[in-house]
Amino acid sequence: MDELARKVEAILFVSSEPVKSADISNALGVDVKIVEERFNNIKEHYKSHHGLTLINVAGGWQMATAGDLKDVIEEYNNSYGYKLRLSKAAMETLAIIAYKQPITRTEIEEIRGVRSDKVLETLLSTGLIKVAGRKKGTGSPLLYRTTQEFLEAFGINSLSELPTEEELKNEGNYS
Known part of the structure; x- marks a missing residue:
């Protein structure tokens, strides 16, 4: 992973909301297309053998848990985590x-x-x-x-x- 991808990954990791390509582009002073390439590189990096993945949601990119670990995460949340409960x-x-x-x-x-x-x-x-x-x-x-x-x-x-x-x-x- 190159230095720019590491920076993009760090921003994604600390962000509690999906991050738009344009926002990272502006923050790091690089072209949006280059940022989007890094998103794809990071997504590919996390594709296998990782507990995390990169998803495109709500108009931006966000780190998330790998989909195949859904049962583990649900079990943890049921026992220890916060869960949004609506009537x-x-x-x-x-x-x-x-x-x-x-x-x-x-x-x-x-x-x-x-x-x-x-x-x-x-x-x-x-x-x-x-x-x-x-x-x-x-x-x-x-x-x-x-x-x-x-x-x-x-x-x-x-x-x-x-x-x-x-x-x-x-x-x-x-x-």
């Missing part, structure tokens, strides 16, 4: 926001059929959703949308990677 109401609300964003509390409540103010507070506190402005019109209600943390928590690059309603229906997970 059924929170997951339902989060799904509505993910698919209908930006959306108001009233619109969420119309879909769910129950009040959602406490659930929204919980989701805001986890960082999975954020206030995305106000809807024009009477009362100017707050609009909610998912965050970068949402993408990271669910291991996706963009909302377009969410299953479609048709795919969910075919899986029998949605009615």
